[in-house]
Amino acid sequence: MSETPETLRARAEIDLGALRANVRALRRRVGTDVQVMGVVKADAYGHGAVPCARAALEGGATWLGTATPHEALALRAAGIDAPVLCWLWTPGGPWRAGIEARLDMTVSGLWALEEVTRAAREAGRVARVQLKADTGLGRNGCQPADWPRLVGEALKAQSEGLIRVTGLWSHFACADEPGHPSITAQLDTFHEMLAHAEKAGVEPEVRHMANSPATLTLPETHFDLVRPGIAMYGVSPSSEIGPAADFGLRAVxxxxxxxxxxxxxxxxxxxxxxxxxxxxxxxxxxxxxxxxxxxxxxxxxxxxxxxxxxxxxxxxxxxxxxxxxxxxxxxxxxxxxxxxxxxxxxxxxxxxxxxxxxxxxxxxxxxxxxxxxxxxxxxxxxxxxxxxxxxxxxxxx
The missing domain is CATH 2.40.37.10 (Lyase, Ornithine Decarboxylase; Chain A, domain 1)
Incomplete structure (x- = not known):
């Protein structure tokens, strides 16, 4: 016997209309010159990746973001063709599948660059690569001291027709704590790392750093693209930022x-x-x-x-x-x-x-x-x- 929503033991009601409206509100906040990446990692923060990815695109997002390559490949398997960035790679990951699926794949170190270029040779296709800078979060990303070598090797691989450096990006540690000194320090470091990469010859399609709290409160961090995650689902990033409703967002x-x-x-x-x-x-x-x-x-x-x-x-x-x-x-x-x-x-x-x-x-x-x-x-x-x-x-x- 099939159950109706009303007779289920429990249910999580997911309001896709609210999600589309949230994306539209975020687009209004960042303006027409800035693209929105709808982050749908972790099964869209528990909301369901494929339906939420489609709703986000309908609301005006032009990119999607996932943590793992398998999350990104699942979106492609569902027929979603929008640009997808995935950032949490480990050695031996499905680089070739990512290349063939036209994913944007994050590279934070030389080992990853070596693996993606090897996969590109095997596939006979150009890999779309985004270089991630560690500007102070201390997790994924390339340290400033190692950045010149990573950029140089990436440009060499690009000149050989193996990769295309499509993006340069980073991530905040404390954007959900307004006024935290690390925010300005990280932003300054990102500007410096961007300047080095672009002077060396990188011509990225997108430069991005803003997560949900930065999208809502730090317009100077918006660059070409913002990456709202929790805000897209109508949940405030922190009590210091304020209620989601203050930003025109509704819980999904x-x-x-x-x-x-x-x-x-x-x-x-x-x-x-x-x-x-x-x-x-x-x-x-x-x-x-x-x-x-x-x-x-x-x-x-x-x-x-x-x-x-x-x-x-x-x-x-x-x-x-x-x-x-x-x-x-x-x-x-x-x-x-x-x-x-x-x-x-x-x-x-x-x-x-x-x-x-x-x-x-x-x-x-x-x-x-x-x-x-x-x-x-x-x-x-x-x-x-x-x-x-x-x-x-x-x-x-």
């Missing part, structure tokens, strides 16, 4: 469950593992069939909130693997009643940011951790948003 994901059980219990009754919550008086308990295996953070035990009917309730006791409990305070609620864990917040429901504070983490983690047991139900769907394999959980509402 709404996590909903249904009460599996409602029962009366006496005062002094322990709830869930460890009895960290004990009822003060006779009350009603509601069982929510979602747990940490579904992505509900155990660290939010006793602190996370949900909306049941028109009242916000707090998680009572520990979040378990498959379920948690809320104290309904004696109210009569029927099994099957809707429970909203988080959404846009405009109907009184908690937001992903609320859950992040309850779990002492960031909202990025809240949305990306929602597991595969929770079906994604797509709303405001256009014919190009959803593949046939997604259709069973798509809705045109």
């Amino acid at each position: 994901m709404r996590l909903v469950g249904s009460l599996a059980l409602v029962k009366n219990v006496p005062g002094g009754h322990g709830v869930s593992y460890g009895h960290h919550y004990v009822t003060e008086r006779e009350t009603t308990l509601g069982l929510v069939p979602l747990g940490y295996a579904d992505g509900v953070p155990r660290h939010a035990s006793g602190r996370g909130t949900v909306l049941v009917g028109d009242k916000v309730r707090t998680v009572a006791g520990r979040v378990a693997m498959d379920q948690f409990v809320v104290d309904l305070g004696g109210d009569v609620v029927e099994p099957g009643a809707q429970v909203v864990l988080f959404g846009a917040g405009d109907q009184g429901e908690p937001t992903a940011e609320d859950w992040a504070r309850a779990a002492d983490t960031i909202a990025y983690e809240i949305v990306t951790r929602i597991g595969s047991r929770v079906p994604r139900v797509y709303t405001d769907v256009t014919p190009t948003d959803v593949t046939p394999t997604d259709a069973s959980h798509a809705s045109g509402t």
